Structures are given as C-alpha cells and as structure tokens.
Amino acid sequence: MGTINTALGELRTAQKSSKGVSLYSRFANRPAGRVLAACAYALRLTPNQVTVISALFSFAAVVGLATGSPTAGLGILVWLGLAIGFAFDSADGQLARLRGGGSAAGEWLDHVVDCAKITALHAAVLLSFYRHPDAYGIDGEDAWLLLPLVFQFAAVVTFFGGLLTEKLTPRPAPGTPAAAPSTLRAIALLPVDHGIFCLVFLFLGAGSGFRWAYAALGLAAVLFLLAFLVKWFRELSAVRR
Helix, strand or coil: CHHHHHHHHHHHCCCCCCCCCCHHHHHHHHHHHHHHHHHHHHCCCCHHHHHHHHHHHHHHHHHHHHHCCCCHHHHHHHHHHHHHHHHHHHHHHHHHHHCCCCCHHHHHHHHHHHHHHHHHHHHHHHHHHHHCHHHHCCCCCHHHHHHHHHHHHHHHHHHHHHHHHHHHCCCCCCCCCCCCCCHHHHHHCHHHCHHHHHHHHHHHHHCHHHHHHHHHHHHHHHHHHHHHHHHHHHHHHCCCC
16 A cells, blocks of 8 residues: 555656646546556556556447447446546556656557547447437438547547647757646537546437437537647647758
C-alpha cells in the first residue's frame, strides 16, 4: 500500500497539461488513470502491458456490442468495458512518466490501439444497426446505416489530424510557462470526449433513444472536426520548416 501511495504522490506532480482537455478527462478519467497507474507500478507492470489491458477491455466491449442484442444490460456492460479501457488508456502514459519516460514503441502501440478502438467501435454500431433494425426503429430506413460511417470518418480524421498537428507544432522553449487551461473550453469539448461518448451506450436498450443520442454526438463530431481543421491549418500555416 505504501508503494501505491508513494506513486500517487509522485503522479500528482507529473501530470500533462490540461490545455485542450475536457472536464470529463480532467476530473474523471485522468484521476482514475492515476490510481490504475499507481497500482500497475506496485505490480511492476510495464506501460505496454497496461496498454494491452486497455485494449482487452475496450475490444471486449466492441465484440459484445457487435454480437449481442441491444438491451439495457448489454449497454451497461459495453459502457463499463469502454470506460475501464479508457481509464487504462490514461494510465499507460502516466505509468511511463512515473518510470522515467516512455519509448517510441510504446507511444506507437498506444496510438495504434486508440485508432483501432475508434474504428472498430463505430463499425460495431453499424453491425448492431444492421442486425437489429427493429430494436432501433430503423426497419426499412437504410439511410441510418450511413450514420456510423459518417461518425467513424469524423472521429478518425479528428484523431489523426490532432495527432499530426501535435507532431508538426514546434515545442515551446524550455522554461516557457504553460498556458492556463480554459474552463469554458473544457466544457465545450465535452461532446467530443471519448468518456462522454462511452455514456451513450447506457441508452442501448432505449431503442430510438440510443439512435438519436448517437446521432447527436455524431453531429457534434462532424461540426468539431470542421472547426478543428480550420484551427489546425491556421496554426500550422505560421510554422516554417
């Protein structure tokens, strides 16, 4: 227990900047990841092993969604698997910092798992829509099958665009004070936070209720993507290489 408490103390002072992070990630997912990272440190797990654990929880939820019937019980299990997987996704990076820094291979694995998770999750929604149209109230309305594809497109391009922008943006000079996180921005980013997206599966047994909640988040993802693309392009236009 002492090792966990010591690790938690060190992690509290070794957090990444909260700039551009939603309220859910800042006050729910990162603290949960911090506890998991401290436990993983006490168990002598590596960051890559934690990434694999994250993938196992996330993809178990994806498989359940794709193969099961859309019921309230399954929705709770899918949300739980995704939420735990997301917390472990935060824990692997925190564990790496606690151990003195991560590796290029570890960062690669983390991003590949994240991209695969995003792609597979919306594909699972598409399969569920296709297999159970009556449950979602879309029988005979095949246009609804396009929704997961549009959502998937917006989510993957946002993920890749944000990652690439981060890599192409010059790092600030050593000693440069970090910008204070904006509470208003943290609230505005909630609709495109993965943790908030996971909550939509609690409506899985609600029939058309799930469909409309998923559609609302999909619309938000498309609108945020357009805004992000303009913002990132403007920022990178000022970078000379």
